[in-house]
Amino acid sequence: MIEQDLATVRLALSPNVARSEVGAFFIRITWVLRSLEEGSVDEPYEEVWSDRNGIDAAFYVEDDLVGVHYLTLEAQPGKRIESLVGRVRAGLNVLDSLDVVTWVREASTLEERAVAAGHLGLATESPDSAVIAAFRELLLGESIDSVVRKAALVSSAYAAWEELDGVLSAVASSDPDREVRAVARRVLRSVRRSR
Incomplete structure (x- = not known):
């Protein structure tokens, strides 16, 4: 090319x-x-x-x-x-971002919610308040399964928005699941290096 x-x-x-x-x-x-x-x-x-x-x-x-x-x-x-x-x-x-945010909120199974979470970082090129709120809900919500949180973390690397750094830092330091904390630390390091 x-x-x-x-x-x-x-x-x-x-x-x-x-x-x-x-x-x-x-x-x-x-x-x-x-x-x-x-x-x-x-x-x-x-x-x-x-x-x-x-x-x-x-x-x-x-x-x-x-x-x-x-x-x-x-x-x-x-x-x-x-x-x-x-x-x-x-x-x-x-x-688009509205499609994915709606999908995240309406997902009826754990698997469907994890796949929807995986699409969040791809849904829009620039920071979108609804997408950021959905990330916050998926990553910091009390009843969110670790599989969904990990999918949302990996997806957040696609977005790599500074607006997500605070949420990623909170997950990296205080998520109840050790593996989720480790993924959050890797994603945060990766997105900061890519900027």
């Missing part, structure tokens, strides 16, 4: 979007599959698609650690990236 300043947008896909649907979408818009990494227990599955000129790109990722599938789009800033985002939203089931 050609090196230049590109805008980047990450979009969380609904869990019901199959890998084959993503591929079919990019084939429909005449993009080319440039690489494929099968992934492993520790590494996510990834496909890299680009337009025929090799300028715009889409990175499709299945991160089974937290049960999320998402796209990271790269294109020229302005109308080019906006157009690409619009095409993806029209062609695939993309979640």
Whole structure:
């Protein structure tokens, strides 16, 4: 792909979007599959698609650690990236922050809530008060299972917002589960290094 300043947008896909649907979408818009990494227990599955000129790109990722599938789009800033985002939203089931916050609150099983929690950090690119409140509820709520808290912690690394540092610090120092505290410390170190 050609090196230049590109805008980047990450979009969380609904869990019901199959890998084959993503591929079919990019084939429909005449993009080319440039690489494929099968992934492993520790590494996510990834496909890299680009337009025929090799300028715009889409990175499709299945991160089974937290049960999320998402796209990271790269294109020229302005109308080019906006157009690409619009095409993806029209062609695939993309979640926004309201979708995910509602899903977190309405999840009826532990597994469903953990998967919803895993999507929170992907739901919006910039700090969103509803998403931050949902993180706070999932990470500091008294009746939240440790599986859900760990999924929310890993998801918070995708967001990497300074606005979550206080919540992450509180979890790292006072969560009742030793493993959750350790995950919170790792996430907090990681997001601070990435800024």
